Amino acid sequence: MRSGVRLGIDVGRARIGVARCDPGAVLAVPVETVARRADDDGVDVRRILEIASEHEAIELVVGNPLSLSGRPTASTDDAIAFAGRLAAAGGALPGGALPVRLVDERLSTVSAQRDLRAAGRSAKRQRSVVDQAAAVIILQHAIDAERASGEAPGRLLRHDEGPQTP
Numbered sequence: 001m002r003s004g005v006r007l008g009i010d011v012g013r014a015r016i017g018v019a020r021c022d023p024g025a026v027l028a029v030p031v032e033t034v035a036r037r038a039d040d041d042g043v044d045v046r047r048i049l050e051i052a053s054e055h056e057a058i059e060l061v062v063g064n065p066l067s068l069s070g071r072p073t074a075s076t077d078d079a080i081a082f083a084g085r086l087a088a089a090g091g092a093l094p095g096g097a098l099p100v101r102l103v104d105e106r107l108s109t110v111s112a113q114r115d116l117r118a119a120g121r122s123a124k125r126q127r128s129v130v131d132q133a134a135a136v137i138i139l140q141h142a143i144d145a146e147r148a149s150g151e152a153p154g155r156l157l158r159h160d161e162g163p164q165t166p
Contacts, residue, residue: 006060008021010131013036013078020057062138063135104154
């Protein structure tokens with residue numbers, strides 16, 4: 001198991017949930033919900049990279065929304081394109097490239113909503129934290145999978161794949 005803080009990223013149309021794990025990669029916790037920007041000014045990407053820098057993250061783990069059958073969904077291209085933007089921007093960081101991994105995130109938001117409901121949060125009160133909770137689920141699954149297999153999870157994006165990532 002590699003040591004070091006990782007950030008989990010749940011890409012949504014309006015918001016991006018961010019979670020982090022401890023340096024021992026044992027437990028994922030929520031960090032922040034970042035507003036998603038429709039324009040291309042990169043404010044959302046810069047904020048995530050700032051969070052990564054603040055926590056000295058070694059890697060970004062981005063949820064790849066697939067259908068239950070494993071096929072791409074309407075959100076898959078969007079999440080992959082956003083991950084490509086992170087990889088391209090992270091490649092320009094002073095300390096070198098910040099690796100970005102795409103990991104399967106099937107049902108993470110549904111699970112997060114269920115867990116928040118079970119904790120007594122109404123649907124209206126969930127909006128501000130559901131993306132963070134989904135990011136926690138994505139990251140926890142990734143670090144648990146790495147611990148079990150000894151292999152880094154998902155697919156590593158190259159920093160030069162950029163936003164046109166297929």
